[in-house]
Amino acid sequence: MVLNEHYAPGTTDWTNLATKVRDAKPDLVISNSLGVDTVGQLNAMKQLGYKPPLTFSLFPSPGPLLGLGGKMAVLERAALPPAGHRDEPWSRAAVVVNADSLATWFLPALAMAGDRILFDVREDDQDHTADLLRDGVVMAAVTAQREAVQGCRAERLGSMRYLATAAPGVAERWFPDGGTPAEFAVAPMLVLDRKDRLQHRFLRSLTPRPGEPPTHYVPSAWGFTEAIRLGVGWGLMPEQIATGDLAAGRVVRLAGGQHLDVSLYWQHWKLSSAVLGALTAAVRRAAAAALR
Numbered sequence: 001m002v003l004n005e006h007y008a009p010g011t012t013d014w015t016n017l018a019t020k021v022r023d024a025k026p027d028l029v030i031s032n033s034l035g036v037d038t039v040g041q042l043n044a045m046k047q048l049g050y051k052p053p054l055t056f057s058l059f060p061s062p063g064p065l066l067g068l069g070g071k072m073a074v075l076e077r078a079a080l081p082p083a084g085h086r087d088e089p090w091s092r093a094a095v096v097v098n099a100d101s102l103a104t105w106f107l108p109a110l111a112m113a114g115d116r117i118l119f120d121v122r123e124d125d126q127d128h129t130a131d132l133l134r135d136g137v138v139m140a141a142v143t144a145q146r147e148a149v150q151g152c153r154a155e156r157l158g159s160m161r162y163l164a165t166a167a168p169g170v171a172e173r174w175f176p177d178g179g180t181p182a183e184f185a186v187a188p189m190l191v192l193d194r195k196d197r198l199q200h201r202f203l204r205s206l207t208p209r210p211g212e213p214p215t216h217y218v219p220s221a222w223g224f225t226e227a228i229r230l231g232v233g234w235g236l237m238p239e240q241i242a243t244g245d246l247a248a249g250r251v252v253r254l255a256g257g258q259h260l261d262v263s264l265y266w267q268h269w270k271l272s273s274a275v276l277g278a279l280t281a282a283v284r285r286a287a288a289a290a291l292r
Contacts, residue, residue, distance in 0.1 A: 002024040002025070002026050003020060003021060003024040003026065005017055005020060005021075011037070012040065013044075014040050014041045014043070014044035015044050015047075015048075017041060017044070018041060018044035018045040018047075018048055018050065019048060021041075021045060021050070021052070022045060022048055022050040026052065026053075027053055027054065027151045027270045028052070028053065028054045028055075028151055028269065028270060028271055029052040029054070029055050031055065038055075042055065052151075053150040053151030054136060054150075054151035054152075054269060054270075055136060089116075090116050090117070090118045091116060091117045091118065091275045092117070092118045092119075092120060092275075093113075093117055093118070093119055093120065093139060093140070093275055093276070093279055094119075094120040094121075094122070094137065094138040094139055094140075095119065095120070095121055095122070095138050095139065095140045095141065095142075095279070096121070096122040096123070096124055096129045096132045096133065096137075096138045096140075096141045096142070097121060097122070097123060097129065097141070097142045098123070098124065098125060098126035098129060098142055098143075098144075098264075099123055099125075099192060099220075099221040099224075100126075100160060100221060100238045101126075101142050101160070101264065102121070102123055102221065103221035103222065103225075103238070103241070104160075104238050104240045104241065104290060105240065105286050105287060105289070105290030105291065106142065106283075106286065108286045108289075109279070109282040109283045109285070109286035109287075110282070111282075112282035112285060112286065113278050113279045113281075113282040114275075114278040114279075114282075117275055117278070117279070120138075122137070122138060124195070125192070125193070125195035125196055125197075126142065126143055126144040126262065126264065127143075127144050127145070127195070127197065128195055129141040129142060129143040129144075129145075130143040130145040130149055130267060133149050133152060133267055133268075134149045134150075139268060139269050139271070139276060140266065140267065140268035140269070140276065140279065140280070140283075141266075141267050141268075142157070142264055142265070142266060142283075143264070143265050143266075143267055144262060144263065144264060144265070145265060145267070146263070146265055148267060149267055151269065151270055152267045152268060152269055152270060153267065153268055153269075153270055154265050154266070154267045155265065155266050155284075156263060156264075156265055157264045157265060157266050157283070157284070157287035157291055158263075158264060158287050158288070158290075158291025158292055159261040159262060159263050159264070159291055159292040160238055160239075160261070160262050160264055160291055160292075161238070161239040161259050161260070161261050161262075161292055162198060162202070162236035162237065162238060162239065162259060162260045162261075162262065163236065163237055163239055163242045163246075163253055163259050164179065164202060164234065164235075164236055164253060164254040164255050164258065164259070164260075165228055165234065165235065165236070165237045165242055165245070165246070165251040165252065165253060165254065166187075166228065166231075166233070166234035166235075166251060166252060166254055167228065167229055167230065167231035167250065167251055167252075168249070168251075168252055169231050170187070170188075170231050170233065170234060171234075171252045171254065174186070174187035174188070174234070175187065175234075175254055178254065178255070178256060179254035179255035179256065181203070181206050181207040181210060181211075184203055184206065184210065184211070184213060184234075184254075184255075185210065185211030185212075185213055186211070186213060186214075187213060187214075187233070187234055188213065188214045188215070188216060188232070188233035188234070189213040189214065189215050189216070189233050189234060189235065190215075190216050190218055190224055190227055190228060190232060190233040190234065190235035191215055191216070191217060191218075191235070192217070192218065192219055192220075192221070192224055193217055193219045194217065198236050198260065198262070199235060199236055201260060202236055202255075202258075202260045205258065205260060206255060206258070216232055216233050218232075225237055225241055225245075228251060229245060229250050229251060234254060236260060237251070239259075240290060261292065264287070264291065266280065266283050266284070266287070268280060
């Protein structure tokens with residue numbers, strides 16, 4: 001802790017406090033203030049040309065704070081209460097995870113994280129999950145971004161392997177040669193949404209200038225893999241899911257068995273919190289059991 005300041009009730013001039021915070025250069029500003037006070041404090045810092053890397057408030061006023069562009073997130077309690085007491089208050093943890101991690105290995109981490117934690121899980125593309133962490137909407141993220149967001153720590157979890165797959169009928173019709181660049185250029189392709197660039201990355205691994213194939217958008221991890229099985233188009237399946245479908249003959253591999261590995265990282269606030277510590281330990285265990 002680099003600074004611990006108190007102020008009198010009814011304070012309206014925050015310049016002195018804001019100056020002390022600026023000069024202390026903290027990684028995280030924690031404000032145990034009512035929302036209107038927190039807004040005044042951040043306004044004073046803004047007037048000084050200072051923007052904290054991360055801001056944490058127990059009593060936020062979300063609209064004004066987010067309007068200031070402040071990095072704001074809310075924890076109902078910073079300490080993890082002892083398990084086994086029904087009258088203990090709940091803690092809250094807001095995290096963002098990519099769809100494939102959520103569909104495969106991440107949920108066991110929530111089960112292992114401890115008792116009386118309420119999870120607010122957001123879903124976004126792994127190339128964009130760090131944006132919510134940067135904006136202060138969540139306290140932790142599974143992301144493909146290696147560089148730590150300011151005010152956060154980053155650690156590598158492992159790699160998720162993706163296999164290019166298609167239903168047997170699709171492979172027979174569109175990939176008679178097993179998946180050449182020319183075949184991929186004309187075969188219908190599945191992607192999750194317009195942020196999803198995994199299939200395009202895979203195509204670039206086959207040829208430096210891949211074509212732009214006809215594309216289906218299916219914004220659901222379950223719906224995406226089910227669409228592959230049903231023959232809507234080809235797509236990349238997480239290895240954990242594809243293994244069973246390959247063994248059962250529901251899908252076949254394309255492109256001579258080539259794959260795409262995506263490194264995943266766990267980024268979280270630089271905050272000494274029992275909740276965050278328990279969740280981080282659980283994420284490490286779950287990732288170690290499932291990722292490469």
